[in-house]
Amino acid sequence: MTSRPAEAQHLRDLARLRRVRDRIDREYAQPLDVEALARGVNMSAGHLSRQFRLAYGEPPYAYLMTRRIERAMALLRRGDLSVTEVCFAVGSSSLGTFSTRFTELVGMSPSAYRDHAARAPQDLPPCVAKQVTRPVRNREARSSGRG
Template sequence: MPALDHLQVFNALNASPNARLELSAHLGDGLAAALWSNRDDARDYQAPSHHTLSCYIADGTGTFRRQRPADRGAPDKLCVMPAGHESNWVINGSIRLAHLYISEEQFALGCTRLLDREPREMQLREATFLDDPQQAARFRQLIDMDWSEPGERLLASSLAHDIIDHAVLNQVGLRHGLKLRGGLAPHQRRQLVDYIEAHLDQPLTLGELALRCNLSEYHFARMFRASFGLPPHQYLLARRLHRACRLLRLGTPALGEVALACGFASASHFSNRFRQALGATPGEYRAAFRA
């Protein structure tokens, strides 16, 4: 995920002389979060390249979308602002709100893992002032964490994934009138998902995966990206890290054993990749959840 000040929604709010950034952090895995206060303002978010989930923490009763002045916010109300959509907001009085910024790649992984659908055929449905007590409780738990403390930031990242999973399962629908071109056949995509999950502990290659679809490596890579929303190597790494996180949270095997179970060549390779993705070592991740 780009630096926070390159995220369009973050940057638009940060540019306001009335808005105050209380907290912000990259949470790894294409996720970032921020806690804002604002008063008597107007903000426009124009076709951002990322998704934004928002929860009103306090006040907000004078906040509305310019096209819908009769609908007003309130504490615990949620807004879903998908990538590519424009929204225009008026803030009368004060508001305190939390944002969770989500990359398109992380959204794609959720569609594949939770919905067994191609990300390009799915869309996050826009919502304004949604009532969802479970999500609101997660947001409140999220902002109570100290994002500057490494262990708590890892717990915040895990909670952010729970928020995203809930949104994918409840706020995602099919794109209407979409004609898919290219990509893998549905049965090929499902077979690949099953094969990759069953062989995460092995050194899978692009050629091996392409052979299973009877395609050249070049055409396979293009069609895989069309169907999965990200390149094969990035998808494979995400699945390896997902398994590693589960093993670190729930089990007690040595880090070297976790590395081998997830297909990393060595404990040092595993640690480097883990740190690049999550901003902490596997040992620090395990310690955070044990604490």
């Protein structure tokens, strides 16, 4: 049986983790790092990373990259931006890192995804397209220790 103070602390930590997750969702295109996110909720970077992983299944930086890749997928489906433009529009500062992470999460390179999306039926509502194209970490990415 947990004590009331421990339970209250756990609830406060969950609320802080939700604030971090919400900030990542809002500011994914901004330069965010775990230290800045942790400072924003008065936690150490290590504690934030451990607790975030327990609560959401991946550490904050991996969650941020997933949000960026989701947004990149939407921009690439539009087809009016280059891969480099999309990379910088979603907040990535390195085309190489962006392309590597995109390929890990989506299973194909950003340019291959853009070409594939151009050939796909365009009559899917955006809410359906977002759901069926949501990036899911593949086993290779998980076992390589990234994220």
